[in-house]
Amino acid sequence: MKPKCMLEYDIAIIGSGPSGSCAALTLQNTNVRVALFEKEEFPRQKVCGDGLCDRSINTLRAISESYYFEFMETFSPLPMQKTDLVYKGTHYTLNFKNFGYTCKREDFDAFLFSRIQRDCSNCTIYQNTQIAEVQKHERGLVIRSSQNETFFAKMVIVANGAKSHIATELTGKPWAKEKNGVAIRAYFSGVSDTKSDTIELHYSKKYFPGYFWIFPMQNNIANVGFGYSMKDKNKHPLSIHEIFTEWIQNDGKLRERFKNAVPISKMQGGLIPYNTNDFSSAGNRYIITGDAASLIDPISGGGIGSAMYSGYCAAKTALQCVETQDFSYTQTKTYEKALKQRIQKEIRKRNRLQKLIRRLPFMLDMFAYVAKNQKRLQKISSWYFR
Ligand SMILES: Cc1cc2nc3c(=O)[nH]c(=O)nc-3n(C[C@H](O)[C@H](O)[C@H](O)COP(=O)(O)OP(=O)(O)OC[C@H]3O[C@@H](n4cnc5c(N)ncnc54)[C@H](O)[C@@H]3O)c2cc1C
Incomplete structure (x- = not known):
């Protein structure tokens, strides 16, 4: 009843x-x-x-x-037509088959x-x-x-x-808990050298599959963030906010690009429940x-x-x-x-790819090498911005 x-x-x-x-x-x-x-x-x-x-x-x-x-x-x-994958200071630019925004x-x-x-x-x-x-x-x-x-x-x-x-x-x-990631983001103005049609994903072996991102928004604003797996959270002595700051400080090019950048929102975070x-x-x-x-x-x-x-x-x-x-x-x-x-x-x-790279981090270097082959690069690109 x-x-x-x-x-x-x-x-x-x-x-x-x-x-x-x-x-x-x-x-x-x-x-x-x-x-x-x-x-x-x-x-x-x-x-x-x-x-x-x-x-x-x-x-x-x-x-x-x-x-x-x-x-x-x-x-x-803003239509996003390219992804810039950044690893060890080198940029690999991929064109999207289909547009994102x-x-x-x-x-x-x-x-x-x-x-x-x-x-x-x-x-x-x-x-x-x-x-x-x-x-x-x-x-x-x-x-x-x-x-x-x-x-x-x-x-x-x-x-x-x-x-x-x-x-x-x-x-x-x-x-x-272990099937989740955690990520933080804030809006910044004044980040130099962003391209209005390109999202940037910065990788390091230490935090993979986590990454630091810069997504261009309208009015010269950028959505900047960092996220990584909960599994890694306890492995690293730094808090997620400290990793974010350190990422910019330890990368000479990013440090320069953020020299005049101003956060225009609070840094806020959320969970990423992985499939x-x-x-x-x-x-x-x-x-x-x-x-x-x-x-x-x-x-x-x-x-x-x-x-x-x-x-x-x-x-x-x-x-x-x-x-x-x-x-x-x-x-x-x-x-x-x-x-x-x-x-x-x-x-x-x-x-599979994620697990493989976590187990064998040198694979990231290998991918960077393969990424020089433009044809394969296009294929990989369709995996990312979905
Ligand atoms: C920092 C960060 C960055 C991200 N960046 C991207 C990105 O760039 N691109 C992308 O594709 N994905 C991104 N994601 C993931 C994306 O935000 C989520 O996958 C997406 O929001 C899921 O949509 P949803 O409708 O399932 O849940 P949500 O968007 O979380 O919506 C759930 C809704 O339910 C409401 N609600 C919650 N509990 C209750 C309740 N008990 N009763 C009634 N209402 C309730 C909430 O208020 C909310 O409105 C990001 C996530 C995070 C944390």
């Missing part, structure tokens, strides 16, 4: 980052009753490198071609959210509503907010980002998306594209569940299959 006097929905989406928003947008123009719960109020800040890969853009276009044009018109995001996450996420408000009449939005608990019930799920409001839904799309306690409760899988080739993210009455399902690329640290794509696939599967009134794993596993088909092959490759 459904507990009395509760608002009832077909699908509850928890979290309105790229994954949750894409799920809600994909469900527009359907008869599905959707509730979207977001603990913050938009526009809200999101700590990120602000790099949107081609998968993000392709998913946006798959949801609605007009969203893509509206996004381009509203923000004129940089755009402040605060703007991008607010843009997606505003389209839900405008276009999704079937979606009830609850901002400033943090979900504390999802309890399985005979006929569905009871969803309780931290303000003690309760809602009833037939199924849930969990899209509340890294270290999701809701995903942990539903799957019974404990959170694994370890685990796509088990569905079950009876639930689907887990984006960072909550640890879908981040283990080498590039990029997760927006996979988050958006997973939200899109989750909505398609959820729609089938509502149409058939079958919310069991027999139906929801379609979502896992879709993710595997699209992402698993590349994740497997990158995990």
Whole structure:
């Protein structure tokens, strides 16, 4: 029995980052009753490198071609056409096969959210509503907010980002610290010699697959950050903030380029839940998306594209569940299959590469050598900015 006097929905989406928003947008123009719960109020800040890969853009276009044009018109995001890989002071410049963009996450996420408000009449939005608990019930799920409001839904799309306690409760899988990275970033003005169409990734053997990045943004601002694996965190005596400062100080060229640079935001950090080739993210009455399902690329640290794509696939599967009134794993596993088909092959490759280089760090020198061959370089480039 459904507990009395509760608002009832077909699908509850928890979290309105790229994954949750894409799920809600994909469900527009359907008869599905959707509730979207977001603990913050938009526009809200999101700590990120602000790099949107081609998968993000392709998913946006798959949801609605007009969203893509509206996004381009509203923000004129900077197109990124090259990656500059920097290792031991040498630059290897790669051209992108497909374009990426940089755009402040605060703007991008607010843009997606505003389209839900405008276009999704079937979606009830609850901002400033943090979900504390999802309890399985005979006929569905009871969803309780931290303000003690309760809602009833037939199924849930969990899209509340890294270290999701809701995903942990539903799957019974404990959170694994070692499968996460951690990263910090700040906005700087006055970083010299940045190219407006090129992202920079600086590597060192010591912190690989971690890296230091400089992503150019509009108005001569740069998003500058550093991230590395949690596994490495305890190996190094310096804190992540100290490593960031040391990276600039120990590299003569960077030191020169940051001579007149001024941070114009606080240095802030966040978790990077890596994908370890685990796509088990569905079950009876639930689907887990984006960072909550640890879908981040283990080498590039990029997760927006996979988050958006997973939200899109989750909505398609959820729609089938509502149409058939079958919310069991027999139906929801379609979502896992879709993710595997699209992402698993590349994740497997990158995990192998990452593990290999961690075990045999001289491989980085070898890659640098191979990178001199332009043809192979182009192939490697498509691995990075996704
Ligand atoms: C420093 C840093 C730099 C990064 N740089 C890049 C980059 O350049 N490119 C890239 O592709 N990826 C990058 N990433 C990864 C990227 O930010 C994530 O992969 C992406 O945000 C995942 O989207 P999501 O929708 O799954 O989760 P999120 O974006 O985290 O969204 C989750 C949403 O859920 C809400 N929420 C959380 N808990 C609750 C709750 N209990 N109830 C209701 N709402 C809740 C949150 O407020 C949030 O709005 C970076 C990450 C970090 C930490």
